[in-house]
Amino acid sequence: MSAAxxxxxxxxVAHLLIGAMLLVDGVGxxxxxxxxxxxxDPASHSFSGPTARNQVMFGPPGRAYVYRSYGIHWCLNFVxxxxxxxxxxxxxxxxxLRRLELMRERRGVDDERLLCSGPGRxxxxxxxxxxxxxxxxxxxxxxxxxSTERLPVMNGPRIGISKAKEVHWRxxxxxxxxxxxxxxxxxxxxx
DNA sequence: CGAACGATTAGCT
DNA sequence: GCTAATCGTTCGA
Numbered sequence: 049m050s051a052a053x054x055x056x057x058x059x060x061v062a063h064l065l066i067g068a069m070l071l072v073d074g075v076g077x078x079x080x081x082x083x084x085x086x087x088x089d090p091a092s093h094s095f096s097g098p099t100a101r102n103q104v105m106f107g108p109p110g111r112a113y114v115y116r117s118y119g120i121h122w123c124l125n126f127v128x129x130x131x132x133x134x135x136x137x138x139x140x141x142x143x144x145l146r147r148l149e150l151m152r153e154r155r156g157v158d159d160e161r162l163l164c165s166g167p168g169r170x171x172x173x174x175x176x177x178x179x180x181x182x183x184x185x186x187x188x189x190x191x192x193x194x195s196t197e198r199l200p201v202m203n204g205p206r207i208g209i210s211k212a213k214e215v216h217w218r219x220x221x222x223x224x225x226x227x228x229x230x231x232x233x234x235x236x237x238x239x
Numbered sequence: 240c241g242a243a244c245g246a247t248t249a250g251c252t
Numbered sequence: 253g254c255t256a257a258t259c260g261t262t263c264g265a
Contacts (some may be wrong), residue, residue, distance in 0.1 A: 050241055072240065078259095091246070101261060118247050119259030124244085138246055168247050228247095240265085252254080 049185065051110030051190045054068065055062060058084035058128040058135040062219045065126070065202075067136060067195030072223035073188075075150055078195075080221040081141035081228055085125075087134035087231040094134030104182045105134045114171075114181040121168030122176045126185060126192075140207075140218070141165045143226045144173070166228040187200045203233045 049068070054061055062084035070076045085092035088175035091100045093115065093199050105127055113125040113136050120133045125136040144151055151163045151173040164170045185192050201220035207229060216235070220227050 085246075092244085093246075096262085099262075116260060117246060118257085120257075121247055123246065140246085168246070206246070210245085242262100242264090244262090248257090248259100250255090 049110075049194050051108065051186060053186070053194070054109035054126060054185070055170060056130050058086050058137050059217050059219075061128045062137045062217060063201055064194065066219055066221050067140075067199040069145075069191070069193040069195075069198060070139065070174075071146060071191040072141065072176065072180075074191075075147040075174055076191075077142040077145035077155045078221075079139060079141075080123070080143050080224040080226045081139075082163075082202075082219050083140055084128075084217040085136050085138065089217075091173075091206060091209040091213075091217065092136075094132070098134070102134070105136050106132055108181065110185050112176075112183045112185060113178055113182050114197060116178070117168060122171035123167040124171055124174070124180075125174050135147055138167055140167045141220075141224075141226050141228045142170055142173075143221075143224060144202070147223040157184055159222055161176070165226050169228075201229050203235060207208055 060080040094105045098106045108131040111127045117123045124139045129135040135198045144163045203219045206218045
């Protein structure tokens with residue numbers, strides 16, 4: 049995918065990314081769960097304007113925004129919309145497909161379903177660190193290929209937030225074993 | 240400068 | 253289901 053593909057509202061990109069192949073240095077798999085965030089969104093890091101941490105969200109679309117979560121985990125986002133807007137998509141889960149042994153080693157677990165099912169796990173399995181904050185998604189080490197298939201996508205409330213819980217900007221591949229959690233309430237998107 | 244709070248996970252009950 | 257771990261970011265004094 050090119051930078052222009054991310055110059056769209058983050059909920060559209062979050063939906064579009066379900067089924068896409070994501071690789072970092074050849075390690076990764078198929079995206080099965082995402083969440084959208086936007087400048088006008090109280091749950092978003094960008095809601096209160098640019099800061100040292102979130103400055104990449106206010107840069108050009110098609111870049112990686114990487115942040116430290118709970119002092120422990122690295123979480124990977126894709127910057128969306130026009131430059132300066134402050135929108136992004138959090139990559140919450142992958143179906144692991146490439147270089148599973150390296151992911152098992154990095155994660156310290158064998159179970160395939162625990163390799164990339166959660167944003168912190170995705171970061172650890174793919175070797176994401178702050179060094180990749182601001183990196184272009186159309187250049188090494190990233191590779192992002194949109195799905196050519198029409199896939200059944202469901203959506204629902206985002207996870208782990210305290211504000212804007214009524215916004216259903218969590219998207220997931222229906223029937224995937226690799227979601228970080230079940231979708232309790234969801235509406236199926238028209239295929 | 241201090242304090243509160245996470246876009247989480249793992250491990251235990 | 254509940255909670256400790258763990259520390260950078262943010263905001264108010």
